[in-house]
Amino acid sequence: MNPLDGTAGIRGHRHVDEALLDDAEALAAADHSGILRAVAGAGAQLREVSALANDVDLSGLAEEGRPRTVVVAGVGTAARTCDVLSTVAGPRCPVPILSHGGAPGWMNAADVVIAVSASGRSPEALAAADAAARRGARLVAVGAPDSELQAVAERARAPFIPVPRRGPAMVSLWALTVPVLLAGRALGLVRLAEADFAETAARLDMEAERNRPSAESFTNPAKSLALDLANSVPIIWGSSALATAGARRFADVLAANARYPAVADSLLEANRGRVGLLDGVFGNLAESERDIFADPVPEDTDPTRLRIVLLRDGGLDTEDGASETPVIDERRADAVVALAERRGVRCTVLTAEGGSPLERLASLVAVPDFASIYLGLAHGLDPLAVPAVSEMKELSAT
Numbered sequence: 001m002n003p004l005d006g007t008a009g010i011r012g013h014r015h016v017d018e019a020l021l022d023d024a025e026a027l028a029a030a031d032h033s034g035i036l037r038a039v040a041g042a043g044a045q046l047r048e049v050s051a052l053a054n055d056v057d058l059s060g061l062a063e064e065g066r067p068r069t070v071v072v073a074g075v076g077t078a079a080r081t082c083d084v085l086s087t088v089a090g091p092r093c094p095v096p097i098l099s100h101g102g103a104p105g106w107m108n109a110a111d112v113v114i115a116v117s118a119s120g121r122s123p124e125a126l127a128a129a130d131a132a133a134r135r136g137a138r139l140v141a142v143g144a145p146d147s148e149l150q151a152v153a154e155r156a157r158a159p160f161i162p163v164p165r166r167g168p169a170m171v172s173l174w175a176l177t178v179p180v181l182l183a184g185r186a187l188g189l190v191r192l193a194e195a196d197f198a199e200t201a202a203r204l205d206m207e208a209e210r211n212r213p214s215a216e217s218f219t220n221p222a223k224s225l226a227l228d229l230a231n232s233v234p235i236i237w238g239s240s241a242l243a244t245a246g247a248r249r250f251a252d253v254l255a256a257n258a259r260y261p262a263v264a265d266s267l268l269e270a271n272r273g274r275v276g277l278l279d280g281v282f283g284n285l286a287e288s289e290r291d292i293f294a295d296p297v298p299e300d301t302d303p304t305r306l307r308i309v310l311l312r313d314g315g316l317d318t319e320d321g322a323s324e325t326p327v328i329d330e331r332r333a334d335a336v337v338a339l340a341e342r343r344g345v346r347c348t349v350l351t352a353e354g355g356s357p358l359e360r361l362a363s364l365v366a367v368p369d370f371a372s373i374y375l376g377l378a379h380g381l382d383p384l385a386v387p388a389v390s391e392m393k394e395l396s397a398t
């Protein structure tokens with residue numbers, strides 16, 4: 001069996017090839033799809049789309065005043081752009097910002113629809129764009145140039161922001177996000193200066209350099225995180241709304257690139273009962289029930305354990321002096337770290353860096369993006385060769 005055919009790691013291949021991660025040539029050979037290079041280009045993607053989007057006139061969005069609701073229509077990575085818009089808009093945003101996998105039945109002329117599809121042919125985005133045009137809602141379409149989505153937008157005389165395909169949708173988060181943020185700015189929902197985009201792009205460039213394939217594991221945060229997560233059940237919690245957006249993105253890429261199931265949520269939900277996972281069969285219970293007089297468990301059959309990944313964002317003071325991240329969230333984060341330590345459950349903490357919310361979010365997305373790919377490659381997987389996805393499409397089309 002070819003270890004890189006996308007299935008070997010699922011069929012019992014628990015071994016993680018640590019040596020592979022510190023061999024740049026072997027990594028390049030294993031990365032058949034070139035996904036590492038695509039992720040490293042996130043900063044360039046952001047700059048490219050910013051330039052393209054600035055050529056599109058979005059001033060008409062605000063002519064009819066404040067919308068009742070902003071609907072970001074799309075699935076997968078497109079849906080995560082809604083998380084970014086909501087995070088940057090903040091809790092005081094006067095308009096609900098909702099993600100929807102299509103056209104909600106209540107949508108009408110009082111709403112704004114941002115239809116997002118990396119390919120420009122997602123059925124969900126197309127349905128939402130078409131429904132927006134028929135119901136009189138304001139529409140902005142974001143996707144591949146010369147696509148079906150562009151044709152729908154042109155028929156509706158709605159602005160279309162082209163996003164050239166530079167890789168799979170999973171690595172196009174920032175390219176798809178920029179137009180969504182600019183639409184939010186045109187509506188007066190977010191305050192974003194060109195410097196915010198420039199600093200975020202620079203942050204993504206810096207993380208690409210720091211987490212590059214040629215950097216050894218002990219100096220490479222993404223490789224270290226990948227090894228931390230190896231053969232575990234990741235539980236990813238965010239200490240704020242911004243950090244929770246990063247946590248959900250991390251769960252997405254772990255599933256897509258490394259085939260790892262992960263639980264992602266805010267620490268608020270952890271406080272409501274999910275912290276009990278620490279006492280479950282993958283946490284403290286597995287350790288407490290082990291017979292201390294039994295023979296040592298072989299490394300390759302060691303029970304799967306939880307691994308807590310805590311994304312923290314201390315936040316900054318807003319212009320009116322209010323903190324974006326309540327002190328209680330930081331105390332809750334400290335409590336989770338302490339609980340995990342008491343139960344012998346390992347915990348990895350990632351802390352946001354940067355000034356603006358957009359840059360801080362980028363810092364919490366970049367390292368996990370790289371880590372998910374390194375983890376998949378270390379298991380002998382090609383992140384973009386997913387037989388189950390192809391089979392699912394075939395079965396659902398019949």
